[in-house]
Amino acid sequence: MATIEPFVFRAPHEVHFGVGELGRLGEVSQRLGRKGLITTGRGSARERGFIDRAQQSLAAEGIEVAVYEGIAPEPPLADVERGREVARAHEADFVVALGGGSAVDVGKAIAALGLTETPVTEYHSGGLACDAPGLPCVAIPTTSGTGSEATPNSVLTDPAKAKKSSIRGAALLPEIAIIDPELTVPLPPEPTAHSGLDALCQAIEAYVSRGANPVSDALALRAVRSIAGSLRRAHRDGSDLDARTDMALGSHLAGLALASARLGLVHGLAHPVGVATEKPHGLVCGAMLPMVIRANAEHVGRRYSQVCDTAGLSDTDPSFMGGAADRLAGWTEQLCSELGVPVRLSELGLSEADLEPIAEVAAKAGSTAYNPREMSAGAILDLMRQNL
Numbered sequence: 001m002a003t004i005e006p007f008v009f010r011a012p013h014e015v016h017f018g019v020g021e022l023g024r025l026g027e028v029s030q031r032l033g034r035k036g037l038i039t040t041g042r043g044s045a046r047e048r049g050f051i052d053r054a055q056q057s058l059a060a061e062g063i064e065v066a067v068y069e070g071i072a073p074e075p076p077l078a079d080v081e082r083g084r085e086v087a088r089a090h091e092a093d094f095v096v097a098l099g100g101g102s103a104v105d106v107g108k109a110i111a112a113l114g115l116t117e118t119p120v121t122e123y124h125s126g127g128l129a130c131d132a133p134g135l136p137c138v139a140i141p142t143t144s145g146t147g148s149e150a151t152p153n154s155v156l157t158d159p160a161k162a163k164k165s166s167i168r169g170a171a172l173l174p175e176i177a178i179i180d181p182e183l184t185v186p187l188p189p190e191p192t193a194h195s196g197l198d199a200l201c202q203a204i205e206a207y208v209s210r211g212a213n214p215v216s217d218a219l220a221l222r223a224v225r226s227i228a229g230s231l232r233r234a235h236r237d238g239s240d241l242d243a244r245t246d247m248a249l250g251s252h253l254a255g256l257a258l259a260s261a262r263l264g265l266v267h268g269l270a271h272p273v274g275v276a277t278e279k280p281h282g283l284v285c286g287a288m289l290p291m292v293i294r295a296n297a298e299h300v301g302r303r304y305s306q307v308c309d310t311a312g313l314s315d316t317d318p319s320f321m322g323g324a325a326d327r328l329a330g331w332t333e334q335l336c337s338e339l340g341v342p343v344r345l346s347e348l349g350l351s352e353a354d355l356e357p358i359a360e361v362a363a364k365a366g367s368t369a370y371n372p373r374e375m376s377a378g379a380i381l382d383l384m385r386q387n388l
């Protein structure tokens with residue numbers, strides 16, 4: 001039997017999963033205080049009626065509600081500072097972070113830094129950890145992708161430095177996560193595909209990460225099973241509630257897994273490539289995945305083979321012949337192509353001149369340190385050149 005190395009696993013204190021669970025927001029938030037701030041993005045949660053439903057549920061329990069709207073995709077640090085001002089003015093006891101990955105990340109940061117005067121830049125550029133307790137956060141995702149409702153980090157962008165990276169710390173882990181698959185039903189096919197590919201990358205990277213542990217392994221493989229079984233269906237027919245539920249589960253489990261296992265080179269590359277191409281995070285992740293799987297082939301033991309088995313990739317299917325890494329990479333390429341995501345870097349809009357600075361940033365990224373194969377800037381540059 002293999003030795004089990006010591007590990008730490010953290011998760012939200014409560015997870016409420018199921019169709020219609022948004023309606024229980026007020027009930028489950030009661031213990032957090034009498035004043036709540038809902039934070040959200042640029043309109044889709046409002047247009048789809050989710051903000052009204054959240055407000056009504058909180059108001060029914062006598063909770064006073066303020067709403068902070070307009071969080072940008074690839075959110076800038078200023079969105080966190082503005083939200084903190086609204087939270088202070090409202091004297092909020094807790095934050096409800098409702099929306100896609102960006103809105104949830106910003107809501108988490110507003111909550112985590114809700115009791116300190118220290119500017120968010122100190123955490124972003126200065127590397128300060130968000131460990132001191134902040135306000136409690138209820139995270140409610142409206143996409144199935146980032147798993148941010150389960151992780152102790154927020155991805156933020158500093159436009160002045162063209163720097164996209166995470167702030168981290170125990171205070172960023174939400175107190176409560178409400179995962180209601182119904183909220184993902186109105187999501188159009190394209191963001192469904194992109195967020196689903198992000199979840200798939202996160203599940204696979206967590207499973208082969210240097211930080212993987214027995215708890216994250218169980219979660220990551222279960223996530224692969226759900227996502228591999230349902231992403232195409234959710235993309236083809238967004239009203240398929242079974243597929244949406246399976247994707248919501250897969251995304252959440254991948255988030256739980258990566259919170260302790262961390263990720264790998266796909267995510268180390270995703271930030272600088274995202275900044276250079278201005279393409280959505282999930283699309284960039286999906287595009288990088290086949291290349292990184294092939295690069296890691298000799299460094300993961302039997303783990304890609306286990307991912308193939310879990311994803312239901314048959315040895316006998318002639319299109320997936322070859323080693324497990326080739327089989328898995330081929331399958332992810334085919335999946336990307338069905339979902340309209342390119343896998344050549346030039347198709348993402350990158351040219352030779354872009355590659356060196358990207359490789360430099362990716363080599364230093366926190367995620368890259370957990371990639372099963374050690375990757376220097378030179379090795380990353382070679383890999384990208386081969387896939388331009």
Ligand SMILES: [Fe+2]
Binds near residue numbers: 146198199267281285
């Ligand atoms: Fe991601």
